[in-house]
């Protein structure tokens with residue numbers, strides 16, 4: 001495939017690794033912001049290849065890991081309502097909320113539809129007028145145009161049975177929060193390439209100046225990643241802190257202005273809860289007033305105080321019995337709240353704690369039975385570590 | 399379940415209208431209707447000297463050989479997918495299980511669990527497909543059963559097939575015989591069935607849904623047996639969980655590890671593109687017409703040649719080898735060439751955006 | 753976050769500025785994708801698709817530049833190695 005295979009060239013990758021090793025005079029600490037980058041780094045073993053040369057901290061850029069628990073609970077509650085179908089990206093299905101994951105909710109009768117694109121959910125709503133389709137809109141700036149477009153399309157089609165549970169997050173405020181924290185260890189950032197495809201890289205100029213930290217816009221293929229790492233190391237060694245675009249084929253300085261306009265038409269910037277981080281100022285998007293009719297929170301939770309959600313749902317459920325007529329089992333299994341406290345996701349995602357230093361890691365928390373969200377998706381920092389550890393032992397044996 | 403249109407109807411090529419004759423509970427109650435359903439719609443399709451009366455038990459004649467027996471229940475949503483349907487899948491699935499065990503598949507039984515309301519024309523189409531697939535594999539359907547369950551208790555139609563095959567020497571000893579150095583082969587491009595089903599079920603690709611590889615692996619097994627028979631350790635069809643699931647299972651049984659090479663794994667362009675787009679790893683995606691083979695290293699290239707002579711297996715290849723047991727049962731060399739762990743598949747592959 | 757895959761525009765299906773769609777090819781498969789974010793893309797161009805929509809047009813010239821930079825790094829590296837070897 002064009003624009004993929006060229007950037008997976010093993011020989012180019014080898015050369016870059018040698019060059020990085022030759023350039024780095026001390027072990028620099030870099031953070032790759034995006035979960036997709038984490039995924040690729042681990043899939044190809046780049047982090048272990050560079051062990052001792054650079055340390056890569058897996059950043060908070062996995063929407064699956066940072067989506068707030070309250071909104072996950074709401075999604076789950078909606079999925080149990082009669083006539084509601086919750087449409088979600090596959091990524092969110094395994095993430096634990098207060099009462100387990102959407103996947104486990106599904107097995108208990110919740111109606112969850114996995115879609116690849118928000119547009120698919122709009123089409124589904126158009127075909128099924130008797131059902132309320134709620135799209136669980138998670139993701140960073142990259143994903144916001146797709147969900148914004150879905151709202152505009154639903155509006156154009158006059159769909160009264162489509163709404164959005166908006167949980168989009170913005171990446172720059174989180175990076176600022178990390179840099180401002182007193183125990184920050186990050187010395188340079190690999191900025192998330194596809195976020196920048198939308199936002200452009202000019203937004204990092206001020207950030208890089210203010211914190212004196214190199215920000216290198218980086219793609220996702222092994223060669224892209226190595227190039228980004230090399231640029232970070234080169235800057236750090238020469239004492240520079242600049243914004244550099246190493247992903248020119250997909251990122252322009254000002255980003256995609258057409259896409260920005262679409263996002264801006266539908267969303268406005270808002271504070272948002274980040275799992276493990278708390279509320280981040282300007283850390284997300286919410287629907288603009290003209291689109292409130294598509295806001296699932298308003299449509300379904302208008303009368304409700306936020307903190308009552310789960311308890312209410314359980315009570316309503318127990319009163320009404322199971323709508324589907326199958327065996328009655330409560331939709332919310334053992335409350336999970338203590339797990340949320342035991343999980344050290346915030347410290348892990350900000351690079352202050354290595355996953356393997358978390359007391360739950362590998363014992364009470366494994367990819368098959370995750371305690372916290374970083375253990376869930378393959379790009380979650382803890383899940384990633386879990387796999388890597390296995391390998392290092394293998395190497396020992398060989 | 400949630401769509402007003404039942405899942406089986408969405409991709410069904412048979413025209414269905416309100417007037418279509420449908421299965422009712424009475425069809426399953428053992429009275430006249432059910433006798434007629436069997437006599438008129440089912441039996442004629444499976445005319446065989448052993449099954450003229452479809453008695454409760456069939457009798458078959460063998461000439462004193464060892465037998466392989468297996469059973470498998472089949473459900474696929476949607477019932478019709480590009481390159482196949484539930485009917486042929488139910489035959490190939492069981493036939494393939496028999497074949498990779500080292501046997502020559504001979505007889506099948508067929509159980510139908512029908513949801514009330516299924517149009518009879520759809521049932522007939524599936525039955526035609528069962529009979530055509532059985533003819534292709536030269537197996538006979540010798541006994542059967544029909545049950546009708548109330549609407550909502552099943553998704554259209556479930557099939558169970560049990561099969562009996564005659565073992566033919568040399569019978570592969572199985573995964574316990576796998577040794578360090580053995581080569582791992584696949585007989586063709588991986589993941590085609592899973593991608594075909596996923597793309598129509600979820601409507602991912604409108605224009606050119608890739609075809610499933612659903613088919614019999616008998617010829618592949620025969621070609622291997624004839625060329626390198628005594629040197630085959632184990633064979634398996636890579637269905638649910640794909641190649642990764644097979645190797646993880648073998649790793650547990652033989653207590654060795656497997657190291658694959660990503661660049662050697664044959665893929666069709668369609669599966670490659672779909673997997674990139676949906677964020678899936680083809681090694682976790684199901685096939686229904688290709689096998690994974692562990693073979694003595696000295697005979698690996700001969701085995702590849704033998705496989706490549708079979709139609710549809712031109713891309714057969716060695717994709718990895720067996721190494722001494724490490725912590726990580728299956729790993730894979732990707733771009734950088736250092737082995738990275740290949741996890742055990744957990745649940746069905748979910749498309750991801752991140 | 754943000755799995756993005758490059759695909760080639762086969763043909764436009766609908767040129768609506770907001771709800772326009774085009775057929776995009778990824779390896780051996782095709783899918784219709786909303787094109788609102790890349791109105792300038794033409795048949796033959798490559799676009800980056802995320803969550804089912806085209807989010808940006810891929811700049812071929814930039815891609816070539818990147819590959820050229822890589823080649824020069826590789827050449828440097830080779831020189832470096834040969835010089836090290838000749839020193840030995």
Ligand code: SF4
Pocket residue numbers: 342343344345348355358359360361362365366370371372373374375382
């Ligand atoms: S190992 Fe589990 S509990 Fe510990 S930080 Fe990671 S996800 Fe949370």
